[in-house]
Amino acid sequence: MSDFTNSIKKIFTRKNTKTEKARKSPLSQRNTQLIIAIAIFFAIMAIGRPSTFLSSTNVSSMLVQIADLGIFAMAMAVTMIAGGIDLSIINLANLAAVVNATLLKAVVTESMSSGTIWLLLFLCLIISLVIGLLGGLINSFLIANLGIPEILATLATMNLYLGISHIITGGRGIIGFPQQLLDIGSGHLGFIPVPFIIFIIVAVVLYIFIHRTPYGTHVKLFGLNQKATFFSGINNKKVVYKTHIIACMSAGIAGLLIMARTNSATVDYGGQMILITLLIGVLSGIPATGGAGNVINIFLALFLNQLINSGLNILRVSSFIREMVPAALLIAIVSLEYYLYVINNRRLNKQALEKSRQLNGEGAEKEAVT
Amino acid sequence: MNTITKSKFTETKFYQTLTSLMAKNETMLVISIVVMSIVIGTINNKFFAVETIYETLLATVIWGIVGMGVALVMINGGVDLSCMPIAMFSAYSATKIMLWIAPNAPIIVLFLIGMVIGAGLGLVNALFISIFKIPIFIATLALGVIYKAVMLEFIGNIYITPAEMPQSALDFSRTYVFGGLHVSVLIMLGVILLTFFILRFTVIGRGVYALGGAPESAERIGYNMNRLKFSIYIYAGIMYAIGGVVYVSNSRLADPYDMIGTELTVIAAVVLGGVSLMGGKGSVWGVLLGALLSVIIKNNLILIGVTSDWANFVFGLIFVLAVALQAYNTARSKKQSA
Amino acid sequence: METNVIELRDICKSFYGVQVLKNINLDLKVGEALCIAGENGSGKSTLIKIISGAYTYDYGTLKINGREYPTISPSQSISEGIQVIYQDFSLFPNLTVADNIGLGYHLLEDKKLFSKQACRKIAKQSLQRIGVEMDLERLVEDIPVAQKQIVAIARAIMQDAKVIIMDEPTTALTQKEINRLYEIINKLKESGVSIIFVSHKLDEIFAVCDRIFVIRNGKEVANYPVDQFERGKLSFYMTGSEVYEEPFEPEEIGEEPIFEVNSLAFKDYFRDISFAIKRGEILCITGRLGSGRTELAKSLFGVLPLTEGTVTLRGEQINIRSVPEAIKNKIAYVPDDRLAEGIFLEASIKNNLVSVVLNDIASKIGFLKEKTKDGPAKEWQEKLAIQANLEDPGKSLSGGNQQRVVLGKWLASTPDVFVMNCPTVGVDVKSKSEIHILIRELASQNIAVLLISDDIGEILNNSNRVIVMNDGRISYEAETKNLDYDSLSAKITEII
CATH class of the missing domain: 3.40.50.300 (P-loop containing nucleotide triphosphate hydrolases)
Structure with missing residues (x-):
């Protein structure tokens, strides 16, 4: 083969045109934009309300709030990179929580030793992951094998998982779990809350998937052009399965985390969260049609969202408006991105036109045919 | 070479009409409804009483009317999650406005105010979808949340009690025709007929299908895309508003927290009704039958021994089965034609 | 009488900064059959889509029937009598053959109501002109590709067009159908319809066209009446160089x-x-x-x-x-x-x-x-x-x-x-x-x-x-x- 590849080298000629490297200002990079936005928000809040905003309880509670939302946002982001969506993740997390809660309620007794409870909690983690796996399998089967559009498929299973939770609990919330679980939810490792550390672990795992495996490139290419991935021998079904299994298993962990944090398991926790996860995905620079994404940016977008949220909290904005803000931001950002695309296209075309007119003016019509 | 030596039977006209009839989603729905009715009827012999049938129809009204709008958007190729927020926004605001300016006006005024508001919100939807090219799902999801918040913050968040409701709305809720059929059933039928007429017999109606099937081609043969999309979303907004006003009037209560959150019931009915998941195909009668079937199932679950805890699950399962069945049918018919 | 139906002056067009059309000047006379030839990617499809209103141009002037259009929408183009047979057919897979052919008529006539009968009638007439029979009630997604191309042709010729643009209209047709298309084109020309025929097949070009317009890398490189055009020169114009390729001869063919x-x-x-x-x-x-x-x-x-x-x-x-x-x-x-x-x-x-x-x-x-x-x-x-x-x-x-x-x-x-x-x-x-x-x-x-x-x-x-x-x-x-x-x-x- 080496002979061959060397001979190929002689076939193709290099034109003597210099390739112009597109100059990209760092401002056009999403992570710079996010950092600037975070810095501005942070500065405003830190100057405006130093006592409340910079208090260690506020920072700590922000980190705790980020934890489960963060896992959901990461899970949603993976499906968005694949050009899709998974609306069922939050109900699946609730299902995992409800199942584990029921189990703990049934099994745990006062006299149980701490070791046994830890073992049980480990079992709960396994159960959460298995529920996530099953949910991911069902979702992917509907999407990849039956060809149902992701929105409708996951909208349908979202209801299905809610229904199963309802059957288990009869719609009632379950409260009161072993202290060991609550310790996870409220514990600190040094200054950092344990839930946040769990989120970081999930984020690192996802980072490895997205940025350090062939799957990461597969899923981006899949998000861009499913026909071309098919013709490149990338197994599209496998990509769908992996994506939704990753998302749903993360959701399973989030379910357990919510239990630990709130000391309760309810069938309909976090109803508004889907929209916020979509917002974070879009904020992080994932195009509305998928195909690109960066875990670091998602992380930054998550922080930005949390800052905005805390800001609204401190400013005592009415709860209705607070619910509306992520929706309005989502719409605004997607609209703005489209608008900038149009503007940029127009600018580039104008440049091309001017360049060609200059050439014509100089009479540099080299390709004239006689 | 099985395809070449087909059996004689498959070439008979009878077989062909039979298969084409069976392939029709409406036929399957009618069969399902009949089977369900027989099952429920044998358990509860009151099921076939005229009153029960009228009641079932009345319960279908909201889903049927709102379903027209949702179906239109889905034929255009998207899922509209802002349907119920628009319905509630329009109905609640219309009631407030009417109480404020003309509390004694006839019911038609309430409808008209609602429809104007619904059209306006549909226009906002169209603006973001058509001009800013936001994916339909994301736009309607976010706008739905915004409509709800705007209503609760700026229009009101306290429900209007039956005692405060306009008299004409209360009268409307008690208007029956044909010995017990509620008048809103006629409104639903009117709305369905109108939508049917538009889709079948107007150029813009055919454009809805053309747009759903091949958007680029629709533009190339001379449809004005913006006009077409604005028409779809404004019409859908009006449908939602009618549904909302009917709902508020019938329940004699305008509760701004009501209705919102039941979007999925409508979407499920529309999918069950055979509107294509990919856009481009679907009929209004299918939507009506889909709505009817889901109401029959929902209203009679307890009767056939399903407890209310299971209701959500059964609904979820029906939704999953509806989408799965439709996707399966599409795949099969594609395979046959290939 | 030498009037121009279409006049393009200095038309330029770029996509995201890549210029695909550079100062195109083009006149189309009444009753003329003009061939636009060029390699794939030379810009000829873009040129057509500018005339049909599917794309907006960045610079230049576009005149149709003497009227200047700074921007033109597909519906304006159609109402000026321009019909296009697109290379990808641009049909509606979810509609019937009759609807596909008849829908455009309804839009052209600015009708508000849609008549299935009218569609069937138009479709029937139009297909008859091409000499093809097909089931009008079948969905287009179910018919073979050759029939799809015929439906696309039928849709364009049924309307009272002044200009019919055909973007490689024969890719799926049999020789018999192609000959039939030639006859139709000649009849259309006689009745004063202008044709723009996009092709790079020499036989076709010389069978139907009066003039050849060659485009390469978005630029006009030749524009001659067909009788002054040397047959052998086309590929030279299209490619820009007299590429001589040594015919392939296998070095040695293996046994197995x-x-x-x-x-x-x-x-x-x-x-x-x-x-x-x-x-x-x-x-x-x-x-x-x-x-x-x-x-x-x-x-x-x-x-x-x-x-x-x-x-x-x-x-x-x-x-x-x-x-x-x-x-x-x-x-x-x-x-x-x-x-x-x-x-x-x-x-x-x-x-x-x-x-x-x-x-x-x-x-x-x-x-x-x-x-x-x-x-x-x-x-x-x-x-x-x-x-x-x-x-x-x-x-x-x-x-x-x-x-x-x-x-x-x-x-x-x-x-x-x-x-x-x-x-x-x-x-x-x-x-x-x-x-x-x-x-x-x-x-x-x-x-x-x-x-x-x-x-x-x-x-x-x-x-x-x-x-x-x-x-x-x-x-x-x-x-x-x-x-x-x-x-x-x-x-x-x-x-x-």
Whole structure:
């Protein structure tokens, strides 16, 4: 083969045109934009309300709030990179929580030793992951094998998982779990809350998937052009399965985390969260049609969202408006991105036109045919 | 070479009409409804009483009317999650406005105010979808949340009690025709007929299908895309508003927290009704039958021994089965034609 | 009377900064049949879409029937009497044949109500004019591709058009249907309708056109009445250089076939396909759209799993039931629709080049660093002389460079069999001849090359054997050294 590849080298000629490297200002990079936005928000809040905003309880509670939302946002982001969506993740997390809660309620007794409870909690983690796996399998089967559009498929299973939770609990919330679980939810490792550390672990795992495996490139290419991935021998079904299994298993962990944090398991926790996860995905620079994404940016977008949220909290904005803000931001950002695309296209075309007119003016019509 | 030596039977006209009839989603729905009715009827012999049938129809009204709008958007190729927020926004605001300016006006005024508001919100939807090219799902999801918040913050968040409701709305809720059929059933039928007429017999109606099937081609043969999309979303907004006003009037209560959150019931009915998941195909009668079937199932679950805890699950399962069945049918018919 | 229906002055158009039309000047007279010729990617389709209002132009003036349009919408263009038969047909798969043909009439007449009867009537008349009968109530998604093209033609000719633009309208038609189309065009001309006929097939151009307008790289390069145009010069104008390719002659043909197929069949699309490619050979398959050649190529790549027949690679029988399985068996495939199936326009060149081999370059436990991709990507970028930054998106490249990227991603997987479906469509002439040399190099390196092409010159110069497919079967097979341009094109015309 080496002979061959060397001979190929002689076939193709290099034109003597210099390739112009597109100059990209760092401002056009999403992570710079996010950092600037975070810095501005942070500065405003830190100057405006130093006592409340910079208090260690506020920072700590922000980190705790980020934890489960963060896992959901990461899970949603993976499906968005694949050009899709998974609306069922939050109900699946609730299902995992409800199942584990029921189990703990049934099994745990006062006299149980701490070791046994830890073992049980480990079992709960396994159960959460298995529920996530099953949910991911069902979702992917509907999407990849039956060809149902992701929105409708996951909208349908979202209801299905809610229904199963309802059957288990009869719609009632379950409260009161072993202290060991609550310790996870409220514990600190040094200054950092344990839930946040769990989120970081999930984020690192996802980072490895997205940025350090062939799957990461597969899923981006899949998000861009499913026909071309098919013709490149990338197994599209496998990509769908992996994506939704990753998302749903993360959701399973989030379910357990919510239990630990709130000391309760309810069938309909976090109803508004889907929209916020979509917002974070879009904020992080994932195009509305998928195909690109960066875990670091998602992380930054998550922080930005949390800052905005805390800001609204401190400013005592009415709860209705607070619910509306992520929706309005989502719409605004997607609209703005489209608008900038149009503007940029127009600018580039104008440049091309001017360049060609200059050439014509100089009479540099080299390709004239006689 | 099985395809070449087909059996004689498959070439008979009878077989062909039979298969084409069976392939029709409406036929399957009618069969399902009949089977369900027989099952429920044998358990509860009151099921076939005229009153029960009228009641079932009345319960279908909201889903049927709102379903027209949702179906239109889905034929255009998207899922509209802002349907119920628009319905509630329009109905609640219309009631407030009417109480404020003309509390004694006839019911038609309430409808008209609602429809104007619904059209306006549909226009906002169209603006973001058509001009800013936001994916339909994301736009309607976010706008739905915004409509709800705007209503609760700026229009009101306290429900209007039956005692405060306009008299004409209360009268409307008690208007029956044909010995017990509620008048809103006629409104639903009117709305369905109108939508049917538009889709079948107007150029813009055919454009809805053309747009759903091949958007680029629709533009190339001379449809004005913006006009077409604005028409779809404004019409859908009006449908939602009618549904909302009917709902508020019938329940004699305008509760701004009501209705919102039941979007999925409508979407499920529309999918069950055979509107294509990919856009481009679907009929209004299918939507009506889909709505009817889901109401029959929902209203009679307890009767056939399903407890209310299971209701959500059964609904979820029906939704999953509806989408799965439709996707399966599409795949099969594609395979046959290939 | 010499009036112009369409006048273009200095028309320029760019897409995302890439200029595809440069100062085009064009006049179309009443009753004139103008041929726009040019290679794929030369800008001729863009030019048409500007006239039809599908694209807006950046600069210049556009006059239709004497009226100036700074911007023009498709509906304005249609109401000025311009009808287009698009290359991709632009039909509605979910509507019936009758609706497809009749809907445009309703829009043109600005009707508010839609009449099914009117549609049927118009469709019937229109199809009769072409001399074709078909079931008006069938959905377009269910009819074969040749009928789709006829529906597209029928839709354009039924309306009282002043100008009919035909963008390669004969790709799926039989000779009989093509002759019928010529008759229609001549009749239309007599009644004062102007025709713009886009094609690069010489026979067609000389059969129907009065004038030839050649476009290359977005620029006008020739504009002559057809009787002053030298037949042999067309390819020179289109390509810009007198490329002389040494006809391909295999260095030495091996005894044993590398790749052999026996009585292949896929449903109704093709059957009884048998051929063998020996070492050093390049086999070419041609045939019109719908002849089964594309399906055959896709079957060999596992896209449409074969329903019958056996495939043998280097003496071993292999199964190709899916694309990954085909790749595992070292079969590579260059798709004909490069933009949709070949290249990831928005992805970086690097990711494009490694897309096939990602799993192979990953570490044993399945990790893949971003840097690991640089190695193979750089290697193939250099070998194929792709002039760009590896991080630039595929869409920033020219057609020729895009095709190099597609070839590169397959070469990286070291294939044994290379199925190339129209690999030089839409690439500039220089890249084209480079790709041809590459194909020969592949053949000399013990790789079985199956070339699928429409371009008779390309077939003759770059294969030693040619198979003509028609109606799903092999209807002609010959050594190319016994053929010349005229004899092969005559043969193809005779068959189909």
